[in-house]
Every structure is written in C-alpha cells, then in structure tokens.
Amino acid sequence: MPDPANTEPSNAPALTIEGLRISAATEHGRVDVVDDVHLTLRPGRITGLAGESGSGKTVTGLAVLRLLAEPTLRVESGRILLGDLDLARLPRGELRALRGRRVSMVFQEPMTSLDPAFTVGTLIGEVLRRHLGMDRRAARERAVELLDRVGIPEPEKRVDSFPFQLSGGMQQRVLIAMAVACGPDVLIADEPTTALDVTVQAQILRLLRSLTDDGMAVLLVTHDLGVLAEHCDDLVVMYAGQVVETGPVDDVLAAPAHPYTAGLLAAVPSTARRVERLATIPGTVPPPHLLPAGCRFVARCPHAAPVCEEPVTLEDAGGGRSRRCARAAELDLEGVGR
Amino acid sequence: MSTAREVVLRATGLTKRFTTRRNVLGRAVERLTAVEDVSFELRAGKTLALVGESGSGKSTTARLVTALEKPDAGTVEVCGTEWTALGRSALRRERRRMQMVFQDPYASLDPTKMVVHTVGEPLLVHEGVRGQERDRRVADLLERVGLSARHLHRYPYEFSGGQRQRIAIARALAAGPDIIVADEAVSALDVSTQAQVLNLLLDLQRDSGLAFLFISHDLGVVRQVADHVAVMHRGRLVESGPADEIYESPREAYTKSLLAAVPEVSPSRRRERAGLVTESSTGEVVG
Numbered sequence: 131m132p133d134p135a136n137t138e139p140s141n142a143p144a145l146t147i148e149g150l151r152i153s154a155a156t157e158h159g160r161v162d163v164v165d166d167v168h169l170t171l172r173p174g175r176i177t178g179l180a181g182e183s184g185s186g187k188t189v190t191g192l193a194v195l196r197l198l199a200e201p202t203l204r205v206e207s208g209r210i211l212l213g214d215l216d217l218a219r220l221p222r223g224e225l226r227a228l229r230g231r232r233v234s235m236v237f238q239e240p241m242t243s244l245d246p247a248f249t250v251g252t253l254i255g256e257v258l259r260r261h262l263g264m265d266r267r268a269a270r271e272r273a274v275e276l277l278d279r280v281g282i283p284e285p286e287k288r289v290d291s292f293p294f295q296l297s298g299g300m301q302q303r304v305l306i307a308m309a310v311a312c313g314p315d316v317l318i319a320d321e322p323t324t325a326l327d328v329t330v331q332a333q334i335l336r337l338l339r340s341l342t343d344d345g346m347a348v349l350l351v352t353h354d355l356g357v358l359a360e361h362c363d364d365l366v367v368m369y370a371g372q373v374v375e376t377g378p379v380d381d382v383l384a385a386p387a388h389p390y391t392a393g394l395l396a397a398v399p400s401t402a403r404r405v406e407r408l409a410t411i412p413g414t415v416p417p418p419h420l421l422p423a424g425c426r427f428v429a430r431c432p433h434a435a436p437v438c439e440e441p442v443t444l445e446d447a448g449g450g451r452s453r454r455c456a457r458a459a460e461l462d463l464e465g466v467g468r
Numbered sequence: 469m470s471t472a473r474e475v476v477l478r479a480t481g482l483t484k485r486f487t488t489r490r491n492v493l494g495r496a497v498e499r500l501t502a503v504e505d506v507s508f509e510l511r512a513g514k515t516l517a518l519v520g521e522s523g524s525g526k527s528t529t530a531r532l533v534t535a536l537e538k539p540d541a542g543t544v545e546v547c548g549t550e551w552t553a554l555g556r557s558a559l560r561r562e563r564r565r566m567q568m569v570f571q572d573p574y575a576s577l578d579p580t581k582m583v584v585h586t587v588g589e590p591l592l593v594h595e596g597v598r599g600q601e602r603d604r605r606v607a608d609l610l611e612r613v614g615l616s617a618r619h620l621h622r623y624p625y626e627f628s629g630g631q632r633q634r635i636a637i638a639r640a641l642a643a644g645p646d647i648i649v650a651d652e653a654v655s656a657l658d659v660s661t662q663a664q665v666l667n668l669l670l671d672l673q674r675d676s677g678l679a680f681l682f683i684s685h686d687l688g689v690v691r692q693v694a695d696h697v698a699v700m701h702r703g704r705l706v707e708s709g710p711a712d713e714i715y716e717s718p719r720e721a722y723t724k725s726l727l728a729a730v731p732e733v734s735p736s737r738r739r740e741r742a743g744l745v746t747e748s749s750t751g752e753v754v755g
C-alpha cells in the first residue's frame with residue numbers, strides 16, 4: 131500500500147552524468163571514445179552497466195573519480211553531478227578529498243589493486259585515518275568491523291593477513307571493505323565478480339545489496355546478463371561509446387527497445403540446453419575513428435533502414451526508459467519471456 | 469559417432485603442492501596442496517570442461533598437463549607419449565601437439581610484436597617456415613579465425629578484446645595442435661563477442677578434430693561447448709561425467725550448489741531452478 135507519509139529513501143539522484151564526452155589520443159589523432167553519455171544513479175539502487183568490450187564502461191567510471199590516464203584520455207564536455215558538485219570541474223585537491231569518502235571505485239583485478247606490502251588492516255585503516263582522521267587503534271577496530279561486514283570469517287585474525295594469503299574472493303571483499311569504509315554515497319564496481327566462481331559471486335552481490343539497503347547508490351559494470359537480471363534494479367546499455375538504452379532491468383529484459391540489447395540477450399549462453407549454434411551479432415564494432423555519423427550500430431543491425439543514417443539522440447520513452455534508435459517505436463524486439 | 473575415439477590426453481594421479489611460507493633458513497614451513505590425485509581422459513574431437521570455485525586448482529591442473537609446471541606426483545600422457553618422463557629437448561619437440569589460450573587477451577599477446585610475428589612464431593619454431601611462405605600461412609590462419617590478411621602488420625593495441633582472443637587462437641592453431649587448453653579464454657568478453665569466439669572453437673573442432681580442455685567458471689558457456697564436465701573442489705575432482713548428466717542430474721552437493729548459484733536472465737528459468745533446489749534440498753545445498 132502506498133503510504134504518502136512513508137519516507138522512502140529520497141529519490142533525488144546520488145550521481146547524475148549528463149552529456150559526457152571523453153576523447154583519447156590515438157595514432158589516428160584525437161577521437162571520442164565516450165560520447166553523449168547520460169546516466170543517473172539513485173540511493174538504494176543498483177544500476178547495471180553492460181555493453182560491448184571497448185564501449186567505454188571503464189572509462190566512464192574512471193572519469194567520475196577523475197582517474198583517467200591523462201593526457202591520453204580527457205573529458206571534453208559534460209557534467210558529473212554529485213549533489214551540487216560538478217566532479218568534472220572540481221579542483222583536483224577537492225576531488226581527492228571526496229574520493230573514497232563520497233565516491234569510491236572497485237576495480238576488476240583485486241590482486242593488482244591491493245598493495246602487497248601491507249596487511250589488510252593497514253590498508254583499510256589508512257583510508258579511515260586519511261578521510262576520517264581516526265587514530266591507529268580506532269581505525270584497526272573499525273577495520274575488523276568492516277571485514278566482518280563484508281563477510282570475511284575470523285576478522286580479528288584476517289586483519290593481520292597480507293593480500294597474497296587470501297583467495298581471490300576474499301581479496302575482492304577486502305577491496306569492497308576499503309571502498310565502503312567511509313560510507314560513500316556512490317560505489318562504482320567494475321566487473322567485481324568476473325574472476326570469481328558463481329558461489330563467491332553470489333556472496334559479493336548480496337553484500338552489494340545489503341550496502342545499498344543502507345542508502346548507497348551502486349553502478350555495477352558487468353558482462354553477465356544473469357547478474358544484471360538477478361541483482362540490479364536499473365540497466366544501462368552502452369555501444370561504441372554511447373548509451374543506447376536505459377530503464378528498469380525487468381522491463382528492458384522483457385522488451386528491449388534497442389536492437390543491440392536484443393542481440394545481447396539472444397547471445398546469452400543457456401545452462402538449460404546445448405544449442406547447435408550460438409546466436410551472435412554479426413560483424414564487429416567499428417573503431418572510434420571510423421564511426422558513422424548516424425546510428426553506430428547500423429552496419430550490424432538486422433533492422434537497419436535509410437532513416438538510421440541520420441544522427442540519433444537518446445530519447446525518453448516514458449516509464450523510466452530511454453533509447454537511442456530511430457526505429458524504436460515501430461520495432462517489436464524479442465526479450466526474455468517473463 | 470559411437471566408435472570410441474582415441475585418447476589424446478590422459479592425466480593420472482596428478483598432485484601439486486606449493487610452498488606458501490618458508491622459515492628464515494628457507495625451509496618450507498607451510499605448504500598448500502593445490503591439486504590432489506586428479507585423473508581424467510580427453511578424446512580426440514571432444515571437449516572436457518573443468519569447473520569449480522576460485523582456487524580449486526583448475527589453472528594449476530592446466531599448467532601441469534601443459535608441462536609449464538612439474539607435478540609432485542602423477543603422469544601426463546599426450547597422444548601416447550608420457551610428457552612427464554621427457555627431457556627438455558624432447559618435450560620442446562612435442563609441445564606443438566598441445567597449445568594454450570589464456571584468459572587475458574591483453575596480457576597474453578606481446579605488445580611489441582606485429583600479428584604476423586606473433587602468429588608466425590610457432591611456424592618458425594616447429595617447421596622453420598619464414599618469409600613469404602610464412603606470410604601466406606599466417607594469412608590463412610587469420611582467415612580461419614575470422615580475421616584477414618590486412619591485419620598481418622598490425623599491433624595488438626589496434627584490436628578489440630574479441631579480436632585479440634582470435635589472434636591468440638590463430639597462434640595456437642599455427643602449431644598444428646591436437647589439443648587446445650583454454651583457461652578462461654572467453655571470460656573477459658561481452659556475450660555476443662563470446663558467442664562468436666565459441667562458435668569459432670566449435671567450427672575448428674568439427675573441421676579438424678581438435679580436442680579442448682576448457683576451463684571456465686561460466687556454467688552457461690560450459691553447457692554450450694562441453695561433452696564431458698569435471699568438477700573440482702579444493703584440489704580434487706569431486707564429480708565428472710557427460711555434460712547432460714552433470715547439468716540435469718548432478719550427484720554431489722557441491723555440484724548442485726554451483727548450479728544453483730548460476731544467475732539466470734530468464735525469470736521462468738529462475739523459478740525452475742528454485743524448484744530444482746528445493747526438490748533436491750538435503751540441507752547441504754547452499755543457495
């Protein structure tokens with residue numbers, strides 16, 4: 131029953147990206163690798179980000195934290211709003227103070243992002259001391275609590291372990307503990323479970339859910355559409371540097387509005403039965419310097435028509451959904467059955 | 469179809485221990501058994517998938533069978549030759565029979581080498597092929613994996629993840645192997661690119677009778693390629709058998725728990741799975 135007095139977690143966005151464009155220096159000159167990206171993260175919700183390899187998912191996440199490999203990569207235009215702050219324009223020093231405290235990122239490779247020379251307790255404690263000014267003892271106590279929170283058994287013992295003494299799944303949990311130590315508003319998790327088996331993956335995703343239940347907003351980058359379907363609230367699909375479709379996960383999966391999304395869904399390998407031949411999307415994504423002026427998916431799209439040669443914008447379709455397809459209104463694309 | 473094909477890879481009783489801590493004198497004080505008493509057979513033209521949790525010993529097993537690592541016990545036999553008994557130079561001659569493709573297409577190709585050299589290296593090493601003959605052979609290989617001669621003189625950074633994985637496969641094929649060991653070879657790819665690479669592997673298998681030892685934690689992918697599945701848990705094989713049997717009527721609680729944890733896109737399949745789990749629930753299944 132909807133109760134007007136019931137204070138739902140505020141629906142104000144935790145983070146909004148508007149018209150983000152990022153360029154990269156290549157042997158073909160400066161080319162845009164991210165172009166006109168829009169997305170909104172809300173408190174208490176997990177937003178899944180999927181898309182072709184090289185479509186700009188990681189670069190978008192890095193831009194939010196101002197961690198792009200400059201000067202090769204550079205934000206050209208657009209806004210990244212955290213409340214009233216535009217992260218794309220904030221002075222570097224101020225941004226550094228926010229990183230880890232209000233916005234955090236978990237990277238794909240746990241072993242390469244944990245400093246092997248320090249114990250887990252020191253690594254987590256360092257974040258707390260820097261941002262919250264905790265003393266050594268308080269930081270250690272809090273580190274133990276955090277390890278417990280992310281589901282590491284015997285946290286009082288594990289706090290003194292070095293990263294290499296932990297399995298991949300435990301390392302990933304330590305990274306999440308570091309990322310959420312200061313209770314950030316926004317967590318960006320880039321393929322946090324790709325290297326893990328399904329049981330550990332399920333634990334990590336349950337952990338992310340319990341953190342969002344406390345009001346955090348999460349952007350979860352993943353290739354695994356099963357993970358999106360089961361663990362995300364909203365979905366953003368990218369292709370060749372652009373957002374091509376967004377909306378509530380169940381709605382998008384049941385009735386995709388962009389042919390690329392439909393193509394991805396058709397390619398998901400089933401555990402139910404072996405098929406003669408897997409469905410694929412023919413061809414490959416064009417490189418950034420050879421993108422067409424119109425729809426970037428046109429050369430691979432089974433529904434391509436002359437209208438697709440024209441530039442196309444991300445269009446609001448109602449129901450919290452948007453899509454970038456000139457033919458969306460006339461297409462009836464197949465999704466996964468409810 | 470029903471004639472038994474020849475065994476191309478046989479692992480018997482493989483065991484591997486790693487030293488995880490040494491004392492000040494350099495003596496091992498803590499050891500970890502990564503692989504324990506693992507045995508399996510792979511037949512020509514077939515695919516055996518190795519699945520199991522992170523750290524269960526899948527990659528170590530792959531490194532043992534490809535002789536990148538020496539077992540503490542057990543033997544590896546490839547096309548009738550016992551690799552574990554061979555000397556260095558004999559092993560080098562035999563290596564072409566079994567090639568590896570790894571997970572990370574970014575890390576596994578030498579960034580300083582053009583495609584023609586990366587793919588052509590096995591041709592040079594095993595057959596002494598060079599010059600124009602090499603270019604022609606490499607172009608053929610590139611075409612087999614869905615690339616073309618125009619990619620010969622390009623560097624890895626000019627390719628997408630999926631294309632790099634094709635280059636890695638072309639290089640593996642260049643040696644003319646009977647067996648390819650693929651360790652998480654498609655894990656970093658998006659699903660449509662992944663499907664293209666898997667179709668390619670299946671085509672190659674059908675056309676040239678290649679056998680695959682296929683390691684993956686994606687149970688959907690495994691379902692689509694595997695004839696047999698072996699499940700590893702803490703260094704041991706806990707269950708193995710024809711793929712259909714493993715997926716449709718797993719016996720071990722551990723296998724059931726793995727299958728139950730696969731995230732499904734389809735809501736109906738999710739409900740089916742929930743039914744399966746409660747039906748067979750013995751209290752051992754973890755959700």
Ligand SMILES: Nc1ncnc2c1ncn2[C@@H]1O[C@H](COP(=O)(O)OP(=O)(O)OP(=O)(O)O)[C@@H](O)[C@H]1O
Pocket residue numbers: 154155163181182183184185186187188189190199202203418629656658
């Ligand atoms: N340091 C860099 N220098 C130049 N180009 C880069 C750099 N990092 C990324 N790019 C380019 O930017 C584009 C987007 O890359 P990004 O890593 O964001 O893709 P992604 O969507 O995360 O892909 P994947 O799913 O494979 O992780 C690609 O074309 C890539 O080649």
Ligand SMILES: Nc1ncnc2c1ncn2[C@@H]1O[C@H](COP(=O)(O)OP(=O)(O)OP(=O)(O)O)[C@@H](O)[C@H]1O
Pocket residue numbers: 298325327486487488500501502520521522523524525526527528529685
């Ligand atoms: N060189 C090494 N030294 C010490 N321990 C090792 C070494 N290589 C592997 N191990 C350990 O052996 C065990 C098995 O590792 P292995 O890499 O074979 O697992 P895996 O099944 O491939 O896991 P994943 O799915 O995470 O790739 C792990 O506990 C690992 O930490």
Ligand SMILES: [Mg+2]
Pocket residue numbers: 187188189
């Ligand atoms: Mg990425």
Ligand SMILES: [Mg+2]
Pocket residue numbers: 526527528
């Ligand atoms: Mg491995």
